[in-house]
Amino acid sequence: MSHVDLHCHSTASDGSLSPTEVVQLAVDSGLSALALTDHDTIGGIAEAQAAAKAKGLDFLPGIEISCSRPAGTMHILGYGVDPTHPVLTEMTRQLLEGRNTRNPKIVAKLQELGVSITMAEVEAEAKGAVIGRPHIAAILVRKGYVKSVKHAFDEYLSDDTGKAYADKERLTSHQALSMIRQAGGLPVLAHPIQLRCENDAQLDTVVKNLVDQGLAGIEVYHSDHDASWIEKIEALASKYRLLRTGGSDFHGKSKKDIRLGNAGGKQVPRAFYDALLKALESRT
Ligand code: AMP
Ligand code: FE
Ligand code: FE
Ligand code: ZN
Numbered sequence: 001m002s003h004v005d006l007h008c009h010s011t012a013s014d015g016s017l018s019p020t021e022v023v024q025l026a027v028d029s030g031l032s033a034l035a036l037t038d039h040d041t042i043g044g045i046a047e048a049q050a051a052a053k054a055k056g057l058d059f060l061p062g063i064e065i066s067c068s069r070p071a072g073t074m075h076i077l078g079y080g081v082d083p084t085h086p087v088l089t090e091m092t093r094q095l096l097e098g099r100n101t102r103n104p105k106i107v108a109k110l111q112e113l114g115v116s117i118t119m120a121e122v123e124a125e126a127k128g129a130v131i132g133r134p135h136i137a138a139i140l141v142r143k144g145y146v147k148s149v150k151h152a153f154d155e156y157l158s159d160d161t162g163k164a165y166a167d168k169e170r171l172t173s174h175q176a177l178s179m180i181r182q183a184g185g186l187p188v189l190a191h192p193i194q195l196r197c198e199n200d201a202q203l204d205t206v207v208k209n210l211v212d213q214g215l216a217g218i219e220v221y222h223s224d225h226d227a228s229w230i231e232k233i234e235a236l237a238s239k240y241r242l243l244r245t246g247g248s249d250f251h252g253k254s255k256k257d258i259r260l261g262n263a264g265g266k267q268v269p270r271a272f273y274d275a276l277l278k279a280l281e282s283r284t
Contacts, residue, residue, distance in 0.1 A: 003267040004033040005260055006062070006276070007077065007190065007219065007247025011127065012036075012044030014134040016252030019048035022260070026057055029261040033058035033273040035079060035247070037190075040065060040095035041130040042083045058273065063088075064190060065095065065180075068170040072196030073159075074189075076176045077219065077245070080280040081185035088183040094171065096130065102168035103131050109164035110136075110156060115145055133157045134254045149254055177214045186279060188217035188245050192233055193224045204236065211240045216279065221246025221263035230266070243279055245272055 009015030010022050017025065019036060026034040034057055036048045045061045052059035060079055067074040081088055103122060110117050117139055125135045137152035146152045156164040171179070180187040189210055197203040207218065218240075219225075220233045237244045246268035250260040261267065 002032040002270040003030075003261065004035075004058075004270055004273040005029075005031055005247045005250065005263070005268060006033075006035040006060070006079070006245045006273065007037050007064070007222065007263075008034070008250040008260060009038050009064075009252075010036060010044040010048065011129055012041050013038035013130045014132040014251060014254060016254055019044035020051040022250070022252075023048050023051040023055060023057060023059070025260050026052075027055050029259075031057070031261050032270055033060065035060040035062040035273075037062035037064040037077050037247070039130060039132055040099065041092055042081065042088065043130065045083050060273070060276065063092075063180075063185075065091075065176045066168075066170055067173045067176050069173075069195070073191075073194040074173060075191065075194070076173060076180065077188040077190045078176075078180035078183070078185040079188060079217075079245075079276055081180060081183040085183040087179050091171070091176075091179045091183070094169075098169035099131055102166050103136075105166035106133070106136060106157070106164050109166060110140075113156075113163060115140070115156075115164075116143065134251070138254065173210055174213050177210065181214055184283075186216040186243070186276065186283070187214060188219060188243065189215060190219050191222045191224050191249065192218065192236075193222070193229050200232065203232075204239075207236050207240060211242070215240075215242065217243030217245050217276065219246060220244045221266045221268050223249050223258050223262070223264045225264050243272075243275055245276060 010019040063078045065076045137149045140146045140152040156162050177187045218237050246263045248263050
């Protein structure tokens with residue numbers, strides 16, 4: 001049966017493969033459709049779209065936006081956004097500004113901790129991509145300050161234990177959902193496990209609030225979701241009549257255990273992609 005991957009990253013953000021290489025890997029992995037969902041940017045979409053067309057792979061433009069949240073991580077995926085829409089351009093400009101303010105703070109904290117690192121090195125590491133903590137982690141590994149990317153996050157970069165952590169200005173979920181819809185897309189809650197809700201009731205409330213703000217779908221299959229999470233999210237999708245999506249969250253070599261097309265041991269059914277496409281078509 002045909003399957004798809006609706007969540008992955010390229011060198012436009014913190015992935016290690018170019019958009020063309022991700023598309024080629026999708027074809028080689030036997031996928032029939034792909035959505036590229038780089039963090040805070042649509043910089044890889046045009047290249048991926050052209051490569052997908054040339055190789056006969058169905059392709060959906062996407063983006064993954066980090067939203068504000070008191071604890072845990074809230075990422076909203078935007079599927080089918082129009083890359084040329086002025087609202088999208090303005091949104092990505094704001095997101096980039098948030099990163100450009102934060103990244104030097106992390107670097108300064110690292111320097112205070114005795115780590116030899118400069119923004120120029122981080123920029124060189126990112127090679128024009130939207131700069132994320134994984135680029136900083138890669139430098140820490142290369143210079144021998146830590147043994148692995150995971151160790152770099154645990155010791156320096158994570159929001160809970162990282163000694164050099166600095167947060168960035170984020171969009172509220174309300175802003176992100178509204179901007180994605182204005183730009184022609186459908187907003188989907190990514191990897192709900194990462195919200196780190198205290199219990200199921202709290203998770204339900206967060207999802208309900210997002211639904212009230214215009215959420216269209218929820219990521220059921222993801223590399224971090226085990227069988228019990230899949231069951232939990234399936235139930236929420238039914239309760240709030242949300243589209244179901246899924247993806248690996250492939251990043252290439254910065255997350256070596258994750259393979260494109262494999263969402264925590266699950267294959268994402270083609271039907272998820274078809275339903276998403278149908279919902280996008282019926283909006284216009
Ligand atoms: P940023 O967008 O710059 O805040 O960086 C967030 C990205 O870092 C996430 O999307 C992941 O790709 C990566 N990341 C976050 N936490 C970890 C971790 N503990 N280990 C490895 N990568 C992580
Ligand atoms: Fe990432
Ligand atoms: Fe994410
Ligand atoms: Zn992601």
